[in-house]
Amino acid sequence: MSDVKIEGFELKPGFKGMAEDTGSDQTMFKGVQWGKVMMWIFLLSDTFVFSCFLISYMKGRASTVVDWPNTSEVFSLHVGSVPVPLLLIAIMTFVLITSSGTMALAVKYGYEKNRKMCGWLILATAIGGLTFVGMQVFEWSKLIHEGVRPWENPFGAKQFGSYFFMITGFHGFHVSIGVIFLFIYAYKTFAGHFDKEKRGWFTTMKGGYVEIEILGLYWHFVDLVWVFIFAFFYLW
Amino acid sequence: MDDTINLTFWIGGGVFILVCLFMVYCILKFSYKEGRKVEYKPEDHKLEKILTIATTVGVIALLAPGLIVYNNYINTPKNALQVEVNAWQWGWQYRLPGEDGILGTAQVAKITDDNPFGMNLDDPNGKDDILIQDDVLHLKTDRPVKILLRSLDVLHNYYVPQFRAKMDAIPGIISYYWFEPNKIGEYEVLCAEYCGVGHYAMRAKVIVENEDNYENWIKEQETFSDLIAKQENNKLKTTLVAQNND
Amino acid sequence: MSDEYNQQNTPLEAQSSETMSGSSGTPSKDIDYVRPAEIPEQDLYHGHSFITKWVFCQDAKIIGVQYFLTAVFTGVVGLILSWLMRLQLGYPELVPFITAEHYYQFVTMHGMIMVVYFLTALFLGGFGNYLIPLMVGARDMVFPYVNMISFWMFFIAVCVLMASFFVPGGPTGAGWTLYPPQAILPGTPGANMGIILMLISLSLFVIGFTMGGLNYIITILQARTRGMTLMRMPLTIWGIFTATALAMLAFPALLVSCIMMTLDKLLETSFFMPSILQAGEVLSYEGGSPVLFQHLFWFFGHPEVYIVALPAFGIVSDLISVHARKNIFGYRMMVWAIVGIGGLSFFVWAHHMYVSGMNPWFGFFFATTTLIIAVPTALKVYNWIITLFKANIRMNTVMLFCLGFIVTFVNGGITGIFLGNVAVDIPLSDTYFVIAHFHMVMGIAPLMVIMGAVYHWFPLVTGRMLSEKLGKWHFWFTFLGAYSIYFPMHYLGFIGVPRRYFEMYDSPYVTSAVGMNEFITLAALIVGFSQLIFIYNIVTSLKIGKPAGKNPWKANSLEWLTPDVPPTHGNWGEKLPVIYRWPYDFNVPGAKEDYITQTTPPSEVINAEVEKT
Numbered sequence A: 001m002s003d004v005k006i007e008g009f010e011l012k013p014g015f016k017g018m019a020e021d022t023g024s025d026q027t028m029f030k031g032v033q034w035g036k037v038m039m040w041i042f043l044l045s046d047t048f049v050f051s052c053f054l055i056s057y058m059k060g061r062a063s064t065v066v067d068w069p070n071t072s073e074v075f076s077l078h079v080g081s082v083p084v085p086l087l088l089i090a091i092m093t094f095v096l097i098t099s100s101g102t103m104a105l106a107v108k109y110g111y112e113k114n115r116k117m118c119g120w121l122i123l124a125t126a127i128g129g130l131t132f133v134g135m136q137v138f139e140w141s142k143l144i145h146e147g148v149r150p151w152e153n154p155f156g157a158k159q160f161g162s163y164f165f166m167i168t169g170f171h172g173f174h175v176s177i178g179v180i181f182l183f184i185y186a187y188k189t190f191a192g193h194f195d196k197e198k199r200g201w202f203t204t205m206k207g208g209y210v211e212i213e214i215l216g217l218y219w220h221f222v223d224l225v226w227v228f229i230f231a232f233f234y235l236w
Numbered sequence B: 001m002d003d004t005i006n007l008t009f010w011i012g013g014g015v016f017i018l019v020c021l022f023m024v025y026c027i028l029k030f031s032y033k034e035g036r037k038v039e040y041k042p043e044d045h046k047l048e049k050i051l052t053i054a055t056t057v058g059v060i061a062l063l064a065p066g067l068i069v070y071n072n073y074i075n076t077p078k079n080a081l082q083v084e085v086n087a088w089q090w091g092w093q094y095r096l097p098g099e100d101g102i103l104g105t106a107q108v109a110k111i112t113d114d115n116p117f118g119m120n121l122d123d124p125n126g127k128d129d130i131l132i133q134d135d136v137l138h139l140k141t142d143r144p145v146k147i148l149l150r151s152l153d154v155l156h157n158y159y160v161p162q163f164r165a166k167m168d169a170i171p172g173i174i175s176y177y178w179f180e181p182n183k184i185g186e187y188e189v190l191c192a193e194y195c196g197v198g199h200y201a202m203r204a205k206v207i208v209e210n211e212d213n214y215e216n217w218i219k220e221q222e223t224f225s226d227l228i229a230k231q232e233n234n235k236l237k238t239t240l241v242a243q244n245n246d
Numbered sequence C: 001m002s003d004e005y006n007q008q009n010t011p012l013e014a015q016s017s018e019t020m021s022g023s024s025g026t027p028s029k030d031i032d033y034v035r036p037a038e039i040p041e042q043d044l045y046h047g048h049s050f051i052t053k054w055v056f057c058q059d060a061k062i063i064g065v066q067y068f069l070t071a072v073f074t075g076v077v078g079l080i081l082s083w084l085m086r087l088q089l090g091y092p093e094l095v096p097f098i099t100a101e102h103y104y105q106f107v108t109m110h111g112m113i114m115v116v117y118f119l120t121a122l123f124l125g126g127f128g129n130y131l132i133p134l135m136v137g138a139r140d141m142v143f144p145y146v147n148m149i150s151f152w153m154f155f156i157a158v159c160v161l162m163a164s165f166f167v168p169g170g171p172t173g174a175g176w177t178l179y180p181p182q183a184i185l186p187g188t189p190g191a192n193m194g195i196i197l198m199l200i201s202l203s204l205f206v207i208g209f210t211m212g213g214l215n216y217i218i219t220i221l222q223a224r225t226r227g228m229t230l231m232r233m234p235l236t237i238w239g240i241f242t243a244t245a246l247a248m249l250a251f252p253a254l255l256v257s258c259i260m261m262t263l264d265k266l267l268e269t270s271f272f273m274p275s276i277l278q279a280g281e282v283l284s285y286e287g288g289s290p291v292l293f294q295h296l297f298w299f300f301g302h303p304e305v306y307i308v309a310l311p312a313f314g315i316v317s318d319l320i321s322v323h324a325r326k327n328i329f330g331y332r333m334m335v336w337a338i339v340g341i342g343g344l345s346f347f348v349w350a351h352h353m354y355v356s357g358m359n360p361w362f363g364f365f366f367a368t369t370t371l372i373i374a375v376p377t378a379l380k381v382y383n384w385i386i387t388l389f390k391a392n393i394r395m396n397t398v399m400l401f402c403l404g405f406i407v408t409f410v411n412g413g414i415t416g417i418f419l420g421n422v423a424v425d426i427p428l429s430d431t432y433f434v435i436a437h438f439h440m441v442m443g444i445a446p447l448m449v450i451m452g453a454v455y456h457w458f459p460l461v462t463g464r465m466l467s468e469k470l471g472k473w474h475f476w477f478t479f480l481g482a483y484s485i486y487f488p489m490h491y492l493g494f495i496g497v498p499r500r501y502f503e504m505y506d507s508p509y510v511t512s513a514v515g516m517n518e519f520i521t522l523a524a525l526i527v528g529f530s531q532l533i534f535i536y537n538i539v540t541s542l543k544i545g546k547p548a549g550k551n552p553w554k555a556n557s558l559e560w561l562t563p564d565v566p567p568t569h570g571n572w573g574e575k576l577p578v579i580y581r582w583p584y585d586f587n588v589p590g591a592k593e594d595y596i597t598q599t600t601p602p603s604e605v606i607n608a609e610v611e612k613t
């Protein structure tokens, strides 16, 4: 959303503009919906949650008494009989990033009031997310099958299993919540709630396509967190 | 260390009293009267600046000596005697390095009835270590002691109030601190990190004595090799007894 | 929830450019100009049944009262636990049923309840909900529904916490810091169900609080009324705002450590657990780091201290200003000090860990940052007392509590300098000196503010005044009593009495500590019972208190300027208020009265020589 028009107030660019917005009355972020600010601040808080997890993981990994398992072996997938390291994870990452793309497109079509396109793209995003969760379930069961547990790990340090299941589990939980909301929003889009400005359940304000952008923020965030998890677990 | 406490005490106490006196003055002088003339001055940059600078100077004056003392506290003198303190729920035992001056390695996982300190049997440094399975520790006067802390289960803290120093014992890590006892006497050791129901009863004793008494005490203590030898003996005896009974 | 949403029929035009309500003189458009409204009107949900109006209510004011009452309930539980502890410490043999297990359970529950479920919930959930929309001129919180869920989450968290008193093994006795490995091992009371319920309860609290916190922040940032700039907000709002921001960033660390510890307990993962020998057996744990937990805990724990303190700072500034009939001195500096303290509070956490066995070199860094915080804190104290200088001080109960706060806080702040300065902390840490310090600074001082605030805002909430006479009795008992409790504890700390000791036995210290401990216990009982005066005062004043009328204290800030007193749902009737000034225009030279409310347009007070916007 570009050019918001606010009566009696001129939005100026750059740092000066920011200072002026801050010093003004009523709102600090001019023309930004409450829901959107809420999502940003929630994501900031959630960033701290994931940072705490990842920093603990780094500390835990750096100070184990037993060696950390060789990740490229543990996470490899056999194609025929050849182990291909990082195959599954590459596909997972690809799917998730693609779904971020479809989400961005959905937001674009939403603002263009292209209800159909928007709805289909949200649905595509949801399916991407579902695929991701499915592959994660596959990977978990593979590791569990090989004997990795939160409390033990045949390949090396115990903490590998603990941190892996905890952090990917917590991320997978975020993705699942996102998928649920994507399906709800796909329904809402097709049903025309955003065109009719039907008021949302949690708010006291009229609805609109901006809600899709808000959900999009969440989705991109989950995606970004995955990139970090990917880097820390699979590439380190 | 006591000097820094005293410094903080007097400066802090002074500030506290000044603030209170000023408040009392204000209350007495400016209590409510209809129509009293009140100053209207939202800000006074000069005053604010002076107060900021004065406070900063005061804080630096307190911090700087503190950091110097702390620097001494974490750098152990070279001639310090080493004493390893083992803490467990709820008691203490000690290990001294013996003649070679080096403590052998040890691990919680290796602890058994026969090896109460979890000593590493392959480590030659550990053979002459003096093991004290008792909570009374003897120290000599005027010789710095470096306390190495190990815990077998949870957090503990080896604290003798009169020595001022303390540090947690953490399972899996060896922490340390040092002090120099200089007054002969008996002191009570208190555990100063909560470690479960027995925390308050987790006491021990430190006896600070002169060189001669200390040497006598050391001589009476058992080394790790003594302990092994004794156990071999016992085993031999039991097998002999068993054979005799056959 | 089947009730329909009422269409708000206030037309939007009602509050665009032609401003000034009831302007009497010759309104000069220029000096009174305020930008038109940016935000469309909120479409509030009005409850119809008893349940939607009072129980699952979406009105922030009611939610505030709900938070307040629930928090006070937990506070009473915490107080009773403190009596039991004091009885044991003062008269060891008197109450035979208090065993060491019980003592440690009481200590733990007392500490956790007081810090998290009582003070945090009271300041942010209670005062925050009630005051934020009123003081910034909003109709309600921005997401009333989420706000309602927030309270009920908190309520469930409290229920889970209280349930732990009744499970086998009782509540956890791990100390409020819950340090592993001890917290989840059998040597600690309540190491099974107790600790699990505690961790679950804390997690629920964090989730619930996040919902509320988002509301507070966004209401303050995005839902202010026309003319309300950030620098015209009362300091109360600044305090609550900064505290909430801290909470949003600090609670994640608590949540993460709770999750990890729960897994350590239930699944035997080894996040915080190294190899451990218990009862002659090596447990299955291996390679975890207990110090990691301490870092996570204090990364939450230290900001938590300021989450409690900052709202108190803000509220007390407003109370002092109103009752000293003088503007708060150095408003801008006060704001920057609040924000600065908040920001710095994320860089000092390891001052709680000087003797924890972490790398000793951290000591230098954390001692320095800790003492840097002392500077803005000291400036706030100066500003409070300078506000009193050349003022016109009403010596009523509210003011007494404010002064009590300053004395207590300065005392606690100075002992804080002892404990922040690493070399001084080493002999004092984990002794009664620490107990005395934090009770002064985050126990008694904020309590003084809460009590002052109740006397101040009771007329707003209920429409009746509290009795001044009883109030003064209440103050003197509480203030002198609290000093009798905690002042001697500094001495106990200096001689080295460790904290969390069930009893001292025949330790050489007892000789001088026994009499003192008895005295402290008596004082604690008296302080506790004197709170009955307070409760009596509240209960009777609800019925027979003097009707307060509008704005009984002649304050300037918006919450007193609602069309109905007590304010009704939606707060402002037909039209949102318009703000022309900061809330501290007391005794402005040239003005007719000794106060100018925030809604008074400049054209009505042409002669007043107002300095600040």
Ligand code: HEM
Pocket: C079, C082, C083, C085, C086, C107, C108, C110, C111, C112, C114, C115, C119, C174, C175, C176, C177, C435, C438, C439, C442, C443, C444, C447, C485, C498, C499, C500, C501, C524, C527, C528
């Ligand atoms: C009249 C009121 C109070 C009394 C008599 C009281 C008394 C005590 C006592 C006796 C202890 C245990 C000391 C020990 O054995 O280590 C304690 C601990 C504690 N109190 Fe209070 N207290 C009171 C109010 C408060 C308040 C308002 C707070 C809120 C901040 C608070 C926070 C704590 C904390 C955090 C602990 C430490 C718990 C632990 O060691 O795990 N107390 N209090």
Ligand SMILES: [Cu+2]
Pocket: B155, B156, B157, B191, B192, B193, B194, B195, B196, B198, B199, B200, B202
């Ligand atoms: Cu202990």
Ligand SMILES: [Cu+2]
Pocket: C301, C302, C305, C348, C349, C351, C352
């Ligand atoms: Cu702190």
